[in-house]
Amino acid sequence: MAARYDRAITVFSPDGHLFQVEYAQEAVKKGSTAVGIRGKDIVVLGVEKKSVAKLQEERTVQLLHIVRYICLTADARIVINRARVECQSHRLTVEDPVTVEYITRYIATLKQRYTQSNGRRPFGISALIVGFDYDGTPRLYQTDPSGTYHAWKANAIGRSAKTVREFLEKNYTEEAIAGDNEAIKLAIKALLEVVQSGGKNIELAVIRRNQPLKILESKEIETLVAEIEKEKEEEAEKKKQKKSS
């Protein structure tokens, strides 16, 4: 049944699915995991670094300024280019930087247009967009290939996104994001749930209010991972002592 309604993007199936869009969402699930967390004065984006082939230069992969896209990096580059132009165009006409919601809406509208034209396929990307509005409010938005967008306090996309999201639902509390470091550690902890070999495969970017984007060095990540391990051990110790006493 699906076979007859999934070739063209502009055809609904009898039970109301747009199969091409759903397949695009499947493509997203194949990408590496990314997590976004909105703290009080900081927003954090973390990704699972794919292991790079020996001869490949490392920097051409992964984190792209301010926005994190999952899966088809080629599609992502197109969308990012348009988003950058729109940001500058907005600054030119309105004399104010874009709000995070505005640019998310623009990207979502762009993606939706590609789900309603013939001769094109949807963008195979989900995006986590983080930033601060010019009045200082931190924001985190997520878009998906169908062109919808939502605001989140914390979210994950890509492979094993469900596991990470469940972890975040359990552990995203007011105290967990009380300080900048805590928010960063929460992101790392969330990623460690699904990333194989620990801190080496994690890449992190943070934006603090009124400061530019900062990509953490691997040394800093190693330090934080070590702290998290220590805290875990201390927790385990405490539990043991409670049990024995």
Place this chain on the structure above:
Amino acid sequence: MALSEVIGFKPFSETSGHIFGPRQTQLVDRPNHYSFGTKIQEFAVPVGEEPSGFLKSCNSDGGVRIDLNHGTTTLAFKFRHGVIVAVDSRASAGRYLASNNVNKVIEINPYLLGTMSGSAADCQYWERLLAKECRLYRLRNNQRISVAAASKLLCNMMLGYRGMGLSVGSMICGWDKQGPGLYYVDENGTRLSGRMFSTGCGNGYAYGVVDSGYREDMSVEEAYELGRRGITHATHRDAYSGGVVNMYHMREDGWIKVCKEDVSELIHRYKEGMF
């Protein structure tokens, strides 16, 4: 279609390009991009004729005289307690007085005002269009448009038709997050931010009065009086300005209409003993 975009094939627009002239009509709704640039126009330009040349021939002797509504005095200045906007209300077509009771201030929204001078038709049309764009901005972005952005939209509209004979001298006044705002926009695409502007053929007289009486720390009543005087004296000396003084005060919580007073009564008040 995507393929036609890739190879640059434009079947329809080629033919309509010949019919409509260099700029094409395209009613495209672009929800997130301000379309008031040089690409998309609101309506087509008539083919063959060059508008500014046509207008020149209307005004010179020997040709048919079509005098458009021109002539006015408007002024606006910022002071400690906001922005004062004062305009006259006369519309003249050459030597014929079309109306003495024209509204030259367009109330875009409770926080934005636009004044009109130059060609009445041009001003009314383009500023109403600006009001529509401001309303759409408010609906799409959930926040009021800033004065800078509103004046920029009008300025881009003017630039789209530059050289085609538009005559618009407008001041956009408002109060937004950055405080009181005052911008002057004209048909050449000039856009200036400033503390005081006066436009129209009576502007010289108005400048004289307001420049000599202006103090930044004026009280509200003094500012009202200054605005009234500026327009009154300009209407007294300039034949193309007159009627009533319409005055608005832009405050932090929006604008209020201060007064609508006949200049013939005001001039007697100010020039006691001279008549």
